[in-house]
Amino acid sequence: MTIPYDLIVKNARLAGSGEKKDIGIKEGKIAGIGMPPGSASTRTFDAEGRLLTAPFVEAHVHLDTALTAGNPVWNESGTLTEGIGIWASRKQALTREDVLDRAERTLRLLIGYGVLYLRTMVDIGDPKLTALKAILELKERYRDKLDMQVIAFPQDGIVSCPANAERMKEALKLGADGVSAVPHLERTREDGTRSLQIAFDMAKSGGAFVHVFCDETDDGSSRFLEVCASLAIETGLKGRAAAAHANAAAYYNEPYFRKIAALVKEAELSIVACPLINSVMQGRYDAYPKGRGITRIKEFRDAGVNVALAHDDILSPFYPLGTGNPLDAAHMAAHLAHMSGRAELSALLGMITEGGASAMNLGERYSGKDGDLRPGAPASFLLFDARDAQEMIRLRAAPRFVFRNGRIVAETSPVRTLLPAGNEVPLH
Ligand SMILES: [Zn+2]
Known part of the structure; x- marks a missing residue:
């Protein structure tokens, strides 16, 4: 037959x-x-x-800030603080056309590099939600070319910028797939925890994902990963939450890290490491010896936690480089995470394919399994x-x-x- x-x-x-x-x-x-x-x-x-x-999965990228490096000014110090300051003024000048033009060019280069599934952060600090609306428009227009998830990202915080909570709600109504938080940038530890409670509650009632910018700092006392994991369990969002960056985990003492790794696994919280941006952002305030600017990729993986690698910024006020090629993130991770063993390099490939797919909760929509189709x-x-x-x-x-x-x-x-x-x- x-x-x-x-x-x-x-x-x-x-x-x-x-x-x-x-x-x-x-x-x-x-x-x-x-x-x-x-x-x-x-x-x-x-x-x-x-x-x-x-296909490659890019689980954490910013289509709204992409291709703005040097416009209107360059981040000369290279610090996160200067980047946030430049973006704060640049976002005042956002228009639908500006966002569509840059985001579309970025999407096209990502597709060329094999990215067919993508989760983009979009800053919702603008009262008109200009960038969010433009990116949602693009998501529809590119529906037959790639799968996109849009995360409403409160760059200026939730508790320290209460209007952002309302805008996140509005973003979900408009069609965003998830919400975010930046707990380590809130004024106090308590505010950070509160911001996470707001984000998880909103995701729970809206049937949305949570994708937290978590502990993106070299401060080993930044412990919001435990709050994310415990909220994922409490709110029933197991497997639907991700913690990006998690840099502070590199500084946790061993007994605490072991506790955290087990808790993150129980919560089915994905760790999304961003080795390119974090290699330049972290360790800036260290004396020598300096940290390596990366979360514990290998150790989380060994503990059974799903780890994804993301490219993150492309020519933004935060990062003046970036091609959009997920293999760049894998290459950087091989160095920073000491994963140059042959099996480890295969594992890194898994983190830009299946690992990303799990972080995005793609389930049956993703074509790969155990490295094959x-x-x-x-x-x-x-x-x-x-x-x-x-x-x-x-x-x-x-x-x-x-x-x-x-x-x-x-x-x-x-x-x-x-x-x-x-x-x-x-x-x-
Ligand atoms: Zn990012």
Whole structure:
């Protein structure tokens, strides 16, 4: 019997198992992996032995601040404080067109790098919610190109800026998927805890996610991670809450960290580490020896906690670099978290795929499982000119082909370098 597919992708090497397989696609879904004889399709695509991975998930990015670095001024000190100050004045000048233009350009480059699932923070400090409305508009417009979640982010706090609580509520009504908090930036520890209670209560009643900017500081006495975990348990939001950054955890003493890691696991709270921004933001006020600017990626993972890696800022007042390539975050994490072992590099790839998908609570909408594709899942995957995870992270090249629901949505040609004599130089 001949099994009909809409498309067969031939000769793809699966990143998880390393096996070369043909992939049958029907109605935008993975219908068969390793085709039985007699399988047929009117169309085939030869992957030519390229490495096939599940799509990248960017679980923490700021589309509203992206591409504003240097506009109107550069962050010369490089500190978070100066970045917040510059953004506070820049956001006064936001217009729908300005946000749409920058956010759309950013989305397009993310898709080119293989990001098909994305969670964006949007600052809701503006009374008109200009940025939020523009990003929600873009979410609709890009619905057939990538899955986007929008988080209402109160950059200036909730207790110290009470209007933000109202705006977060309004944002949920307008279609935001979740709310946030910045407890370590509130005036007191008690205010920080209160801000988290407000965010979790709002998410619970609105059926929304919580994505907290948690302990993004080198202050080891910043202990809001325990509050997030305990609120996730109390409010029934297990598995629907994430704590981004969690830098203070790097400074916790061992007995306390062990307690916290177990509590975070029980709460099914995801840790979203942002190694690029935190490598430049953290440790600024340390004397030598300096901290490494990263949360305990390896130790949380070893404790059974879901860890995602995110690229975070792209050319913003907070970070003047950034390409949007999730492999940059994995590369930085390999260094900062001391994860250069071969199995550890594969684990880092897992944190920009499945780890991100769990942090975003994507469930069945995500196509990957154990590093490979899941039959019945959306036919969304990436094809790389690389042997394995180690080479992907080393080279950080864009995928040659990005498939979403069985269609190619982006294609990148390999870079060629020529010597003056005209001979091509193999760079790897
Ligand atoms: Zn961020």
